Amino acid sequence: MTGRTSGAPQIEIDPSGIARGVRFIASPNRDERPAGVPIELIVVHAISLPPGEFGGPGIEELFTNRLDASAHPYYACIACLRVSAHFLVRRDAAITQFVPCAQRAWHAGESTWRGRSRCNDFSVGIELEGADDVPFEHVQYGALAALTHALRTRYSIVDIVGHSDIAPGRKTDPGPHFDWTRFRALIGT
Numbered sequence: 203m204t205g206r207t208s209g210a211p212q213i214e215i216d217p218s219g220i221a222r223g224v225r226f227i228a229s230p231n232r233d234e235r236p237a238g239v240p241i242e243l244i245v246v247h248a249i250s251l252p253p254g255e256f257g258g259p260g261i262e263e264l265f266t267n268r269l270d271a272s273a274h275p276y277y278a279c280i281a282c283l284r285v286s287a288h289f290l291v292r293r294d295a296a297i298t299q300f301v302p303c304a305q306r307a308w309h310a311g312e313s314t315w316r317g318r319s320r321c322n323d324f325s326v327g328i329e330l331e332g333a334d335d336v337p338f339e340h341v342q343y344g345a346l347a348a349l350t351h352a353l354r355t356r357y358s359i360v361d362i363v364g365h366s367d368i369a370p371g372r373k374t375d376p377g378p379h380f381d382w383t384r385f386r387a388l389i390g391t
Contacts, residue, residue: 213352219303221289221352229265229300231286231308236323241303241357243325244350245310247287247365248332248375252276256293256331265290265300284308287327289349295341297349303357313368315361321368326353334377343381347388354389362391 214222235241251260252274260277263269264285271281287309290298301307309327313319328349332338353359364380365373 213348215303215352215356221299225298227262227266227298227300229286230267231265231284232301232305235306239323241324241326242360243315243321244353244359244362245321245325245327245365245368246376247309247327247329248377249329250331250333254333261290287329290329291342291345292331293339293342295345297345310368315363315368330376334374337379343385343388346385350389
């Protein structure tokens, strides 16, 4: 398999880490990667804001430090967070990029993979709009596969993992409804 799926967008990552043809909204929650550290890991996350609700502006507002703490009771405890991801894949497969891949997004937090800590240093974070208790949409898998193909074309990706794999006991996403077998078949691994 080539990693491309019919109907999925064609994505190309330019040398600065910007995905051509993908909506870009700059997040201030980023910084420079350590010098000489290659991008080798993709971390798949899941997020919904408010929890269990889809389609609203909450995720973009969180990643751009514009989340109104009074807009929802849950927001009061997270509005002060300074977090981001490189990409968000909405339930309708629309992709938004918040941080160029050449820079470090603040998505993994305290994390370890294969004995290496600080996964933000060497990973790309992809958020899927979703929650632990609902299946992901069919079209999200196609968009995620297309994005993964583009990232694997640009970078020497060694592993693709869930947030729960790099922060066990602290994180559960992308959750039990993420179909790793389906996703791996789409990307040919």
